Amino acid sequence: MYKIESTKQLKEVMGNYFLGMKDTSRKVAWCTSVGPAELLRSFGFEVHFPENHGALLGASRMAGDFIPETIKLGYSDDICSYLTADIGSYVKKQTPLTAHYGLNGPPKPDLIVYSTNQCREVQDWFTWFGRELGVPVVGIHPPRHLDEITPEVITDVADQFKSIIPACERASGKKFDIDRFRETLRLSKEATDLWKKVLWTATNSPSPISFFDATIHMGPIVVLRGTQIAKNYYTTLLSELQQNVKMGIGLLEKERCRLYWDGMPIWGKLRPLSELFLQNHSAVVASTYCNSWVFDAFDEKEPFESSARAYSEIFINRSERVKQAKLIELVKDFRADGIIFHDAKTCANNSNSRFGMPQRITEQTGIPCLVVEGDLVDLRFYSEGQTITKIETFIEQIESAKEVMAN
Numbered sequence: 001m002y003k004i005e006s007t008k009q010l011k012e013v014m015g016n017y018f019l020g021m022k023d024t025s026r027k028v029a030w031c032t033s034v035g036p037a038e039l040l041r042s043f044g045f046e047v048h049f050p051e052n053h054g055a056l057l058g059a060s061r062m063a064g065d066f067i068p069e070t071i072k073l074g075y076s077d078d079i080c081s082y083l084t085a086d087i088g089s090y091v092k093k094q095t096p097l098t099a100h101y102g103l104n105g106p107p108k109p110d111l112i113v114y115s116t117n118q119c120r121e122v123q124d125w126f127t128w129f130g131r132e133l134g135v136p137v138v139g140i141h142p143p144r145h146l147d148e149i150t151p152e153v154i155t156d157v158a159d160q161f162k163s164i165i166p167a168c169e170r171a172s173g174k175k176f177d178i179d180r181f182r183e184t185l186r187l188s189k190e191a192t193d194l195w196k197k198v199l200w201t202a203t204n205s206p207s208p209i210s211f212f213d214a215t216i217h218m219g220p221i222v223v224l225r226g227t228q229i230a231k232n233y234y235t236t237l238l239s240e241l242q243q244n245v246k247m248g249i250g251l252l253e254k255e256r257c258r259l260y261w262d263g264m265p266i267w268g269k270l271r272p273l274s275e276l277f278l279q280n281h282s283a284v285v286a287s288t289y290c291n292s293w294v295f296d297a298f299d300e301k302e303p304f305e306s307s308a309r310a311y312s313e314i315f316i317n318r319s320e321r322v323k324q325a326k327l328i329e330l331v332k333d334f335r336a337d338g339i340i341f342h343d344a345k346t347c348a349n350n351s352n353s354r355f356g357m358p359q360r361i362t363e364q365t366g367i368p369c370l371v372v373e374g375d376l377v378d379l380r381f382y383s384e385g386q387t388i389t390k391i392e393t394f395i396e397q398i399e400s401a402k403e404v405m406a407n
């Protein structure tokens with residue numbers, strides 16, 4: 001059975017990251033997953049990402065125990081289930097970090113920083129913790145749903161980045177150092193370039209990496225970007241995958257169908273879904289989600305402006321028109337035969353099927369699309385039987401259509 005050997009190193013890297021949280025002498029900042037992590041690291045903060053904890057709660061299937069705690073506090077079960085699971089985990093004082101790393105919970109923050117470039121939910125989530133823990137909270141609010149990234153947007157967001165520096169200085173006890181910021185951004189750029197190359201190895205057949213593998217291997221680019229550790233890890237992973245491409249080995253001996261996944265992962269069902277596609281001789285070769293940590297724009301020569309551009313031009317922050325064009329481009333680059341849209345019940349921000357996009361893409365390109373209902377971590381919104389039937393039927397239809405074309 002095909003295996004990515006670098007996974008052993010990945011476990012070590014992620015283990016060291018979490019075990020490092022035991023060092024209470026380090027200052028800690030919490031940050032949103034596509035927030036200003038490089039700026040925070042340049043102040044020497046350990047950076048914790050509550051969304052990463054949310055994903056762990058989903059993958060360990062503990063989220064369902066915690067979401068009701070947050071609902072009791074007056075939060076709807078329709079809103080981000082990372083938020084409801086993470087707050088509930090804090091309230092119940094339980095976390096998968098205990099069994100895996102001996103931690104009682106995520107590290108206590110000295111500063112909490114969010115960016116609403118992805119959604120407004122993170123602001124409510126992080127300010128809840130700010131109130132609860134008595135910790136300062138600062139936010140960046142880029143313009144949303146952009147068609148174009150204009151010079152005005154860059155100036156606005158770059159100024160917002162600069163405006164959080166005093167809070168970082170107070171919480172870290174360190175003065176801002178532009179050279180450290182440039183260096184952190186350089187490392188982040190190098191790691192993100194490697195990550196992109198890792199993902200792009202899946203343009204080959206057989207693909208050496210699937211979307212499901214990538215959701216695991218993306219750990220360092222989310223939580224350790226701006227460090228040498230992340231850069232080293234992706235150097236190793238890329239070299240292994242490139243070698244596999246050269247040897248012609250990958251997920252499947254023969255790919256009958258290549259697919260693109262749009263939207264959030266279903267964290268509690270990664271393994272069965274991964275197996276389902278492989279059993280159907282299909283490879284899910286690319287995704288909007290894993291591509292979200294490809295930041296082409298980082299440039300240490302213009303650290304504020306390039307960070308502003310990189311974090312404003314992310315897919316989730318773009319207009320429907322730009323998203324649609326980007327999806328079509330990616331589907332072509334990865335030679336996908338169809339798109340699966342995951343409509344995540346509690347994340348409208350990362351569910352792109354709700355305003356007719358699948359229909360428009362099929363009309364424009366002929367690429368078939370399927371919508372599956374589910375959620376990132378709240379499995380009450382996911383029907384396994386129904387989803388399996390839908391996916392298998394979709395794959396069969398694609399295969400039949402390909403056979404007709406070939407004859």
Ligand code: SF4
Pocket residue numbers: 051080081082083118119120121122264346347348349350376
């Ligand atoms: S983008 Fe979606 S999943 Fe992520 S924090 Fe916002 S609402 Fe939650």
